[in-house]
Amino acid sequence: VPMHLPWIDAINALKKQRGAVIMAHSYQSPEIFHGVADITGDSLGLAQAAADCDADLIVVCGVHFMAESAKILAPGKTVLIPDLEAGCSLASSITAADVLALRAQHPGVPVVSYANTSAAVKAESDVICTSANAVQVVESLGVPRVIFLPDEFLGRHVAGQTQVELVLWHGRCEVHEKFTAQQARHAREQFDAKLVAHPECSPEVLAEADFVGSTTAMGKWLEREKPARVAMITECSMADNLRAQFPTTQFIKPCNLCPHMQRITLQNIYTCLRDLQHAIEIPADVSARARAALQRMLAVGR
Ligand code: 13P
Numbered sequence: 001v002p003m004h005l006p007w008i009d010a011i012n013a014l015k016k017q018r019g020a021v022i023m024a025h026s027y028q029s030p031e032i033f034h035g036v037a038d039i040t041g042d043s044l045g046l047a048q049a050a051a052d053c054d055a056d057l058i059v060v061c062g063v064h065f066m067a068e069s070a071k072i073l074a075p076g077k078t079v080l081i082p083d084l085e086a087g088c089s090l091a092s093s094i095t096a097a098d099v100l101a102l103r104a105q106h107p108g109v110p111v112v113s114y115a116n117t118s119a120a121v122k123a124e125s126d127v128i129c130t131s132a133n134a135v136q137v138v139e140s141l142g143v144p145r146v147i148f149l150p151d152e153f154l155g156r157h158v159a160g161q162t163q164v165e166l167v168l169w170h171g172r173c174e175v176h177e178k179f180t181a182q183q184a185r186h187a188r189e190q191f192d193a194k195l196v197a198h199p200e201c202s203p204e205v206l207a208e209a210d211f212v213g214s215t216t217a218m219g220k221w222l223e224r225e226k227p228a229r230v231a232m233i234t235e236c237s238m239a240d241n242l243r244a245q246f247p248t249t250q251f252i253k254p255c256n257l258c259p260h261m262q263r264i265t266l267q268n269i270y271t272c273l274r275d276l277q278h279a280i281e282i283p284a285d286v287s288a289r290a291r292a293a294l295q296r297m298l299a300v301g302r
């Protein structure tokens, strides 16, 4: 971290001067997460924070769909992302036209979309969910069947916890689909580690886990259980960020990084604040319809 200090100081000074708020997702690197962020959290936490935010300028350190959600929920504010190319394999697995085709195939069946989707897909959805509230959102509709997209693995995990029948899509997180059940068993057997996993992992991996939850829920589980050794089966910046908070816990790695999350750096956060780039813009009609779906999610809560 010492080599990062000049950047951290420069960003924090510029942030104050601009009256900006910096939000960072759990998968941002420690120098961003601990060094410059005002608000940190899972994707639900960041969406809630954007809706409640007082500042006129928000910098989202995360991927594009997270910055879009912030802009949709705070349409009057300037929302910046340091790198517009920070995408997500789930968000790019489905288009608005795909959602319309699914609706035509399943007339009258409501659409629940994961937050990891484009604004255009959200606009064609009835309600949004994240991994922190997917079961509650699905059940809030009070219907026997919903279209749940785009994450097939999250969908299968949710289907195991509700009577509601889910029509699934074939999206995958390119980071979480790489973990194997064998890696999980190895961490437990060789290191006597507890296993905590994100629900974007395959069902075989989730079957091995002691706890499955959103990035914030995984952190809360560690607070409660304080295990001696844990393997965080998720993007590995998460363990890097938690290490400072849990000095007595040993973090065992299987490690996969999200290349999209890693696009955000101290350097491009600095230029983002200096040049006020890159601002998220969403067509008004798309934004209004996506907002309705996101607000339905926020009404359900966590
Ligand atoms: P969370 O909603 O748990 O923060 O997850 C978002 C994400 O992109 C996980 O890969």
Ligand code: SF4
Pocket (backbone or CB within 6 Å): 063, 087, 088, 089, 090, 091, 116, 173, 174, 175, 176, 200, 235, 258, 259, 260, 261
């Ligand atoms: Fe998308 Fe996976 Fe990266 Fe999360 S970790 S932003 S789901 S590609």
